[in-house]
Amino acid sequence: MIIGVPKEIKDKENRVGLVPGGVMALVKHGHKVYVETKAGAGIGISDKDYEDAGGMILKTADEVFEKAEMIVKVKEPIRADLDRLHDGQILYTYLHLAPELELTKELMEKNVTAIAYETIQLEDGSLPLLVPMSEVAGRMATQVGARYLQKDQGGKGVLLSGVPGVPRARVTIIGAGTAGTNAAQIARGMGAEVTMLDVNMNRLQYLDDIWGNSVNTVYSNPVNLYDAVANCDLLIGTVLLPGAKAPKLVTREMVKAMGEGSVAVDVAIDQGGCFETSRPTSHSDPIYTEENITHYCVTNMPGAVARTSTFALTNRTLAHAVKLATLGFKEAVKSDKALYHGVNVYNGKVAYKPVADDLGLPYEAVKL
Secondary structure (H helix, E strand, O other), X not given: OEEEEOOOOOOOOOOOOOOHHHHHHHHHOOOEEEEEOOOOHHHOOOHHHHXXXXXXXXXXXXXXXXXXXXXXXXXXXXHHHHHHOOOOOEEEEOOOOOXXXXXXXXXXXXXXXXXXXXXXXXXXXXXXXXXXXXXXXXXXXXXXXXXXXXHHHOOOOOOOOOEOOEOOOEEEEEOOOHHHHHHHHHHHHOOOEEEEEEOOHHHHHHHHHHHHXXXXXXEOXXXXXXXXXXXXXXXXXXXXXXXXXXXXOEOHHHHHHOOOOOEEEEHHHHHOOOEOOOOOEOOOOOEEEEOOEEEEOEOOHHHHHHHHHHHHHHHHHHHHHHHHHHHOHHHHHHHOHHHHHHEEEEOOEEOOHHHHHHHOOOEOOOOO
């Protein structure tokens, strides 16, 4: 198969779909890999690095898209990418289609086979290709929140750890999955007072067992949620429903109850966000103030630490890329149930039910 790796064009997105090791693995399996020139320049990977791995460098994205049977990316296609996609092409990337009606319709109209990293799901319900970016985004959420709590950044002027004789900052994390746990890990390490909410009691019990009294674990119901939000300095939302829009658990009234200069970081913004006051932002313009609260809702948070993120991502995505290239789409998804769940658009139809339901589009399962 011919695989194309274009340069990412989303705002300040320096990640790249494959590192040289991934290119080498595909080439060793007998495939051709075309890489757009300077695709990895933002994270210190040169064209020569890709050539040494067996890849071939092309000067433009147009050439990469034209030649490739499968495009391997990081983020969903935006206008220029969409114009380049063509009939029957496989698109393998993060898509987050549930809040993106127009993007989904265009992928359908172009008859693109769109496979979303975030919905590739194992039988135990885990999302292995989402894990690395959830780890990064969770850790970043605390780091970013700590920064915007500084007075010079418009915040309360609160240090997460406090100092002897002065209380620690209060961090509330909604969702105890991968992103939430990683956010809590950094918040604990920085010395904050951490409260985590979730509806999964088994998960809360596990975290209570491993962390003890260093984290307050609270069952998420409307009363507990309101109290935890109203009394925090930093609010981090990490709620996830695989492939579907995130529920708006934090209402405007809850946000209003937070003290002026508090910070809200919505890690769930890729799926529409879990705060009623959330709206997507970019790395160029990352924050806004709503109800006197600083909101950080960047849709590609891990792009800020692009080198770490790219290598972590390729570690997870490569095996499925090799399978798709070697077996072809139909045989690959027939032999791999997890990969089957990743198919969001196929044959001009939405093939992932949560996306179809959220967008009000017809659903048609992949028939092999």
